[in-house]
Amino acid sequence: MATPPSASTFADLLRGEGVTVVEVGDWETHNRNHMGPWGPVHGVMIHHTVTKGTSATVRLCRDGRSDLPGPLCHGVIGKDGVVYLVGYGRTNHAGLGDVDVLTAVKAETALPADNEADTDGNRYFYGFECENLGNGTDPWPAVQLLAIEKVAAAICRHHGWGERSTIGHLEWQPGKIDPRGFTMASMRERIAKRLGIDPSPVALPKPTKPTVDLSKLIAAAKSNPQAKGTPVTYTGVRTVEAALVNAGLLSKAYSDGHFGSSTVIAYAKWQRSKAGGSFTGTAADGIPGKTSLTRLGNAHGFDVKE
Incomplete structure (x- = not known):
């Protein structure tokens, strides 16, 4: 069982990994905890925003929409690699996903196909929204990919997790495509190397029919x-x-x-x-x-x- 650190410790561990962090307003107490628990935490989830412009993206992720109140993540990763902390606690980023995926993340084994939406992901995952249109052509600058790598590695290092504790939204919830433009397999390889882990291939589970x-x-x-x-x-x-x-x-x-x-x-x-x-x-x-x-x-x- 992994308990989230304090908000200040969370910001410090990101900075300790070499991440440029901007703390936005009352992010340390801005959350959706009144809607349900946050924790124990089991992994890090990466998203893309389908937005353009860092200021507008940060504002949206902090405040949310009329149909989806903010915060929509813990941090926004801009194209310049800066991480904007907008909330801490339960956030509206993961939604319902597949319990079999959660089981694999906890065990750090190969992920099964996500074919159910029966488990509250907002409770169990840190969430980072990455500024990108998500159309497959909007570029992912090297500094932004490096920031994603560092953020995930910092959290995994703190909890004693390996790279398999980092997943994409598309691996959690059926019908989702984010992040689009790079593969989570390649990102996990980067995280593993940063953690000093040999990212040797793991045998994929035998495919099962839905x-x-x-x-x-x-x-x-x-x-x-x-x-x-x-x-x-x-x-x-x-x-x-x-x-x-x-x-x-x-x-x-x-x-x-x-x-x-x-x-x-x-x-x-x-x-x-x-x-x-x-x-x-x-x-x-x-x-x-x-x-x-x-x-x-x-x-x-x-x-x-x-």
């Missing part, structure tokens, strides 16, 4: 987002929608994690198809059943749980 829970999928399908009330959401919907996209039955634009009318229509087409079971009439209503879902899973690489 599993779709039939009862949860049916509940999501019967709660159409266009109907009244709050729609049921379930991450397995994305797996099924991806399969329907691959089968040419659903536009990728409607692969959004909600079993809405477009997904219902696409699934009904699958039920009526020979591969899906050649169902007709009310049996092809777009609500998944065991036979059609199992056949979809067999064709597109997922298992079905009843």
Whole structure:
């Protein structure tokens, strides 16, 4: 179990690693602790901001948005390599992610695919937002990458962690792409070297198929987002929608994690198809059943749980 250091110690350990640190306002007490606990901490998470301009980026990450109150991270890493501390404690940076990823981070083993969003990452991770548009072409200056390396190494060194305790947002939460423009594998190699660790390759775990829970999928399908009330959401919907996209039955634009009318229509087409079971009439209503879902899973690489 790792307990976060005091705010002043946190700033000092970053400076001790050679990081240029700017303390922004009341960052030491600016947090979301009233919304839930922060800690024990298990790792460092790296993000990109999708913003341009350091001042505006720092302001956004400190204050947040109307739909997502700040702080949105502990520190902002500018393109010039300066780290702006904007909050300390629980911050709105990680959101829900995969418990299997958290388990791997704690054990410092190779990361599995993030295919669930069931665990509060804001509780367990330090978060750093890096100024970048995230479009794959906005450059990452060498001084900025070096600052990311130093920040992660400083925190890992303090807690006695290795480089595998640093992950990207894209490795935590399904659907996320940040940071985009460099690989987390290459960043972990840099962190390992700074920590004096041999970043020797670790055998990757055997790939596992995602599993779709039939009862949860049916509940999501019967709660159409266009109907009244709050729609049921379930991450397995994305797996099924991806399969329907691959089968040419659903536009990728409607692969959004909600079993809405477009997904219902696409699934009904699958039920009526020979591969899906050649169902007709009310049996092809777009609500998944065991036979059609199992056949979809067999064709597109997922298992079905009843």
